[in-house]
Each structure stands twice: as C-alpha cells, then as structure tokens.
Amino acid sequence: MKDSMIRVRFAPSPTGPLHIGGVRTALYNYLFARKYGGKFILRIEDTDQNRQVATAEEYIMESLDWCGILFDEDPRKGGPYGPYRQSERKEIYGHYALQLVRNKFAYYAFDTEEELEQMRQRLKISDPAFAQYGPATRLEMKNSLTLTENEVQQRLKDGEPFVIRIKIPENEEIIVNDLIRGEVVVHSHNLDDKVLFKSDGWPTYHLANIVDDHLMKITHVIRGEEWLPSAPLHVLLYRYMGWEAEMPEFAHLPLLLKPDGNGKLSKRDGDRLGFPVFPLQWTGPDTQEVSSGYRETGYLPEAFINILAFLGWNPGTEQELFSLNELIDQFSLERIGKHGSKFDPDKAKWFNHQYLKLKTDEELAGLLSPTIENRGLKFNFNYIVTVCALIRDRVYLIPDLWNNSWFFFIPPSAYSQQVKQKIWKPETPGLVKAFLEEAGKLVEWNKDNLHAMLEVFLSGHNAKMGQLMNPLRLLVVGDNQGPGMTDIAGILGKEETLRRIRVGLERI
C-alpha cells in the first residue's frame, strides 16, 4: 500500500503564528518526505470559524519558506488533491458523517449546552472518570439512539441544531501502532462519543483530518504527541469508514517543553523565556504586541533548522552540524527520541556561530551592509569585507557583526570610565603624546609598519605593549574590545586614527 509514494502533510491551524515546535514538526515531515522521494503537503485546518487569524496562513508559509522547508502541494500552488484549505472542502465532510450515521457508527445528538453541562455535573458526583458522553450515558441523552426515527426526522426537518457523534464501541481494545512509541493499547471505555460534525455545519478536527488524509492519500501522519490520546479515535474512524487497509502510519513526536517551569512550549510564551518562540517576528493582530523571531534576532535559517532538527532527533554519530541535504540523507523516524526536550538558548547561539563561521568574508559583509546603510553611512564594500574578516570570530548572531565593528565606521561617542580606571596611569598621557608624534612621521601607514614602529618606540620608552595599546584602544574605540589595535589602526588609516587619539586625549 505505502509501497510507491510516501505522502506526508503538515496541517496547522491558522489561529496564530507557528511556534518552533510547529516548525520542527513541519521539518521532520519534510525530511521524511524528501528522504524517501515522497511528497510534502501543506493543509490548512481552518474548520473552527471562531479562531481564525487572518495573517496566520501567510505567516506559516513565509516562515517555512525562510527555513527552506518547501511544499510540493499547498493552498497557493494547489496540487492533484486540492483544495488544501479545509474551509474550501467544507461540503466534503457532511457526506462522510452521514455515511457513518447510516452505518450506525455515529448518531445525531440534539442536546443543548445546558443539558450537556447538567450531565457532566451529575456524573462528576459519582465518578468523574465517566463524566463523558459515551456508552454509559448516551442512552440518557437526547439523540437518535434514544429518540424515535420520526422524532429525529422531525427535528432535522425543523432545522433544530444537531451534532453528529461517533458511537464508541462498548468493550474493545484499540491498538495504535506508533512508529516512535510502538504499540499503544487503549480500551474503548476510556474514549467518549466525540463530536465529528458540529452544529455550525463544520466538521471537527477528528473527522476532517481522517477524511482529508484519506482523500489526499497520506501515508504517514507525523504530528505532535498531544494527538496521541485521540489516535485511537482516529483508528476507529478509519475502520468505520472502511479505510483501515489504507490507514496511514502514525508517528507521534515528543513535545518541546518550556525550559523554565512545566508544560509544553506554547505561543503564549512569546519572549518571556529569553529566546524567541517564533521563527519570524509576529505582531499580534489585536494587541499589536510584537514577539521576536529567529530571523529578526539574527539567526541564519540553516542554523535554525539544524537547532530544531536536534531537538528530539540525533544521527547517532558525533556530527552536530548538518545542512538540510545532510539532514535529509541522515534522517530517520527510528532515531527520534521518546521524551520531550527543552530548548537551550545558549546552544542555539553556538549553532548559529558555527554557521556564521562557515560564511565567507564577503557573505558576512553582505549581512552587515544593510545595518551600515540604515544608519546613513557610506562605505566601500571592500572596506566592509576587510572589517568582517577581522571580527568574524566574535559573531554569534547577525547583529553582533555591527556590535563588534561599529568603531570601524563611526568614532566612539564615549569612553568607558571603568576601563579607564583600570588602565589609565599617570604616565599614560605622556606616552600617548609621544606616540602621536612618532606615528605622525610614519609614511606608509599599515599594520605591519605600525607594528615595527611600535616595537622600536616601546623599547625606546621602556614600555610594554599593553601600556600603550590599551590606552590607544580606549581612545580609538572607547572600550576594551575589538581586534588587535594595529589591525584597527591599519584599517582606520593614519588620519582617522590619529584624529581619534587627539580628540580622545582631550575628552577622556
């Protein structure tokens, strides 16, 4: 059955931005599809009319696009099994719900919200475990199991609101074969008569997802562990639809957990954990509240997916850096762990650092240039390349490019008093002035000549490197950071370097 073509889907609900857990689920699906030459499908699960967020679908597509996780079939480009938005497939689902009713695997229910609440209250007193609509209670409720055929038809004809519920079997063991967890057995009396078709005319997730997975010929359902409890229900639905032979395989992924307290990572966590939970920056449509994203924080997409891939999966070797293609090559469901994992912001930065180190100086300059331009500064690209070559080792996130190089583009506006206190000695001004005079005589200003000159100068003044270099750095950069002082001076040029020293001497 699944011999020829692997087909997997990522099926988010457009109720807001995707968080990194969702991206990871999409990534695993993508890797799996690519590895086996299958198809990767995006299906938008927008059956809840009350929870739609207009910009969410766009956000999801843009996010995965940024990651390089590309779909073969999706709502935009379509495909042979479209449409790919459940809202555009609305008329499909009723037919299948009715089929289930006809075959006595489901039934109409007319209970109002109040009646349901009453039932739950009543049952909670005796045994909360059975406070559900199911074999034990369905015969006390208002549904096509308790009403006569005529009554049911009359109510339907009168347009009375109804739902369709699955009729969970009385006494049955349901087996879910999970590719990650093995065999999971659940007894039917732990299941309830879930609503399949809502009174607003829309299917619930449970119905829609199995109908669509079947129609779209999905071979493997790879999704978060939060779905494991309803997997037996889905197995039952495949059976009742008569599709059990073509039922997809299941793989329930362990969840991404909050690094601090308890629970799974959620969209609500925003930035409060000290790292972004979203791939791209997100602005809440109502609140206008802005949550940061990995892209805007300065992560490279290739680092981002590598980080995500390793949250729950590992190759079993000691290699940690993987390109997308290498991930595709190495990926396997068998090597996905069973337990949830917490995101480690420090390691994430380290990963990004590794990928930044792989970039050429030119590529780094390309990443730095926009910042420079945005500040209204104009510099020759080659100059920027030279700067990047010098500071590249200290860059973890893209903004670090600027944070570690700004003094190549603008003079310091302040001088760290803390550093001054540490390195500024009574003899320092004299030494610096002497240097100024000597350096002024240097004809060909470059790093090597400067260095040679300095050695002579320092021995002449009986001073050590640090005694002069540290003050010079403070005057030129304003702080105790940056590459070698002669590197900086060499790049800045004679005029600018000496000017900064003179100005600094007065202002410090």
Add this chain to the structure above:
RNA sequence: GGCCCGUUCGUCUAGGGGUUAGGACGUCAGGUUUUCAUCCUGGUAACAGCGGUUCGAUUCCGCUACGGGCUACCA
C-alpha cells in the same frame, strides 16, 4: 481524578546485561593574546527510587515517585 506517554551530567543527547557510562552546549581552571572575544588544553557533572529476573543490571520486567500530554460542538 481518569487514560496515555515518558525519565542517562544543569541542557541536548550517545550507549546498552559485564563500559574508566561517550559527545556537544554551559560552567570552572589553565594556556595563547596589546583589550574583549575567538581558539587550544584540562576539570566538573548523569543512569529517579525500590523490588524482581540474572553469575552480573544503568540496560529486561514490575511497582513507586516525578515529569508531560489528553480529558471542548479547539486544533
């Protein structure tokens, strides 16, 4: 509460009946260095507990504890 899933260094994890329980991030110490980083070297640090099976269990089984998920006309 019930059902289901899980549990190896602080974190991500490898491993698996007999190992010095390995790696990475972090951290600590040392080295390099004109500063800060980088980089290099070294150290720290884990099999949740209790029973059982076994010559032997961290590895298999059970129980307990802890963590997580689900328990909607949400997905």
